[in-house]
Amino acid sequence: MSNTVPLPPATEMQQAILQHHGAAFADFPAQPAPAPESDEPVYRAALAACSALGFIAQDASCLARAWAAQTRRLGFFDAAHWPDEPADFGLQPRPHAQPFAPCPQALGLYAVLPDAAWVGRMARAGVPTVQLRYKSDDSAAIAREVQAAVQAVQGTDALLFINDHWREAMAAGAYGAHLGQEDLDALTREELDELRASGLRLGVSTHGYAEMLRADAASPSYIAMGAVFPTTLKKMATVPQGVARLAAYARLMRGYPQVAIGGIGLEQFGQVRATAVGSIAVVRALVNAEQPEAAAGRLMHALRAGL
Structure with a gap:
């Protein structure tokens, strides 16, 4: 050279x-x-x-x-x-040729919730972004729950993402869908094009550099990064990523809206917020709280204040 x-x-x-x-x-x-x-x-x-x-x-x-x-x-x-330079990792140059519809750069507090009743409850409490993570093998029950979640956020400002069930999300008119890495990898090119053409926003879970690169190939609306801390909610194939890795991921994926997820409670908000990630996803911090609406208020205040 x-x-x-x-x-x-x-x-x-x-x-x-x-x-x-x-x-x-x-x-x-x-x-x-x-x-x-x-x-x-x-x-x-x-x-x-x-x-x-x-x-x-x-x-x-x-x-x-x-x-x-x-x-x-x-x-x-x-x-x-x-x-941390996107081109050094082979990320797509911006603007992307075929991006998914955009979502806000900062999605704020992101509540991951088990059913439509919880979705409506947190949307009415002012949580800006909510996700329905409904687990069932009954296709009819899934369709009903997704439709109920869409109806539950009507009249609020909440943005509703549907975990996994993207076809039901399309049919019900949800704001977006969220897919795990395996679900994204399983989509055919035709299915990905169908999902993009529907106007649904797409969020993708990632657990490290290789998965972020695969997610970038789909040009999603936002990137979720985790699990930041230990979590008992699901068996993770990777160890907790920690704040130092999260900060490095955030610098690399700075062109995307970013969501930190995994074992995050109020006491960790300050160190997660310091990484410049624009949104924090929570599960147990809300659904296990004695007063979920009050807990949501504290979490939203901490996120806005950078505490």
């Missing part, structure tokens, strides 16, 4: 990454490094370092490729700068 600074030895670059970032990710156990896909020295150094910092194989690979791209772009290796 012309106009570039000679690279240090790979072992020195690996150690420099660990020295600069080890404290931020100290809570994560080291992971086995995947087989390298390139002999590029920066890539190999970053792959080993990010694995040692606790990133699973697919995420360590994403980071290693991004660190190599960052080095090529800058013309020198910078161990101190954790990669």
Whole structure:
């Protein structure tokens, strides 16, 4: 490369990454490094370092490729700068060619709720964004509950997302749908085009770099990132991501509205808000509260105040 600074030895670059970032990710156990896909020295150094910092194989690979791209772009290796440039990760250039309909950049308090009655209750309490996460194998019951949730938010300003059941969301006229990574991956190209053409907003759950890149390929309306803290609500395939990772994810995905989710209660709002994520999703902090409306008020105040 012309106009570039000679690279240090790979072992020195690996150690420099660990020295600069080890404290931020100290809570994560080291992971086995995947087989390298390139002999590029920066890539190999970053792959080993990010694995040692606790990133699973697919995420360590994403980071290693991004660190190599960052080095090529800058013309020198910078161990101190954790990669956060979208182009270095291969994210789509903006504006996206086929984006989903937009939603507010800051969705505010995002209540994830088990049924339409809860949706209506929190919408009337002033919660700006609500999600129906209704679990059933009965297709007729699902359709009725989605329709009831749509009716429950009428007359309020709440934006209603439907978890998983995107066809029912389309039929009922919901504001948007939310899909997990596996559900997104399972959509055919035709189904994704149908969903986009319907005008529904789309939110996608992600649990690390590789999943964020896959979500970006669909150009969703917002990106959800988690689980930030331990949660008992569902079995997670990944460890809790923590605030340091969340902050790095937020910098990379800054072009999207972002929602932090997973084990977040009032006491964690300050540190989550400090990452610049524009929305915080809660479940137990509302549905397990003795006075849910009062709890919603406290959470909304904390989010607005940045407490």
